[in-house]
Amino acid sequence: MILFQFLLVAALLFSFGVYGLLVRRNAVMVLLSVELMLNAVNINLVAFESVLATSALIGQVFAVFVITVAAAEVGIGLAIILMIFRNRRSANVDDFNLMRL
């Protein structure tokens, strides 16, 4: 196995995430795209770790941290979406324009 095959798949997955982030209008689906991008980052971290073979497995430790922070982010993100949905009866990001002049 070479390193580049993992990096290529991660780059493609990250690009899918960016596309979804830009094109989706439902707030829950925007969060799904962010998860896809974080997942691509995790693939990179673990792949680089297996090449560098650090004594403390730094890449894998950071992948675990990324997974934890992503879980916290989803919890807070969904709570915010729920709050906005209660006030505005919509989960469409185009409707979230309360601060617009």
Next chain:
Amino acid sequence: MSLSQWIGDPLNWVFLVLALAVLLSGFRVVTSPNVVHAALFLVATLAATAGFFLLLSAEFVAWVLVLVYIGAVIVLFLFGIMITRAPTGRDTAVDHPRRLPSALIALALFGVLAWSTWTAFGDTAIEAVGEGSSTEVLGEALLGRFLIPFEVVSFLLLAALVGGITLARKDQSPAEEEAAELVRSER
């Protein structure tokens, strides 16, 4: 490494199957018109990613991904979809009508990433795969060298828990509280 050498390695066949699963389901996550289907395609993407991690002999990270993501985060997403009554049927309104600019931006980003990683790491081989368990080393790193970040992350999770509850719970308005007080005093 030549292409025939690359194809000759059975690990690369496993990689190809997993990569196909990751990319097909990842593509469906961002293109599926149904929100529930998108969340379930994300499950497939994450499961195949866990396969990648097993291939790279990172079994602890693989199982953390399965437990935390597939077990908890996706369930949270499904709850969010149900509560916000997102369009669960076939509905084109989940996407912005102008897709081409976004697709071009994503394609350009992929081009930059692929080109720069190819020029930097084009022929770096992964050799140290499948040499015993890494979980013991990982545990010692997490509770030794990375103890402070580990505790900070646990505090972050606690803060996210409290914040999520505070945001999502329904507080009674002052008028409702007064009405409830009145009912209690009349009893």
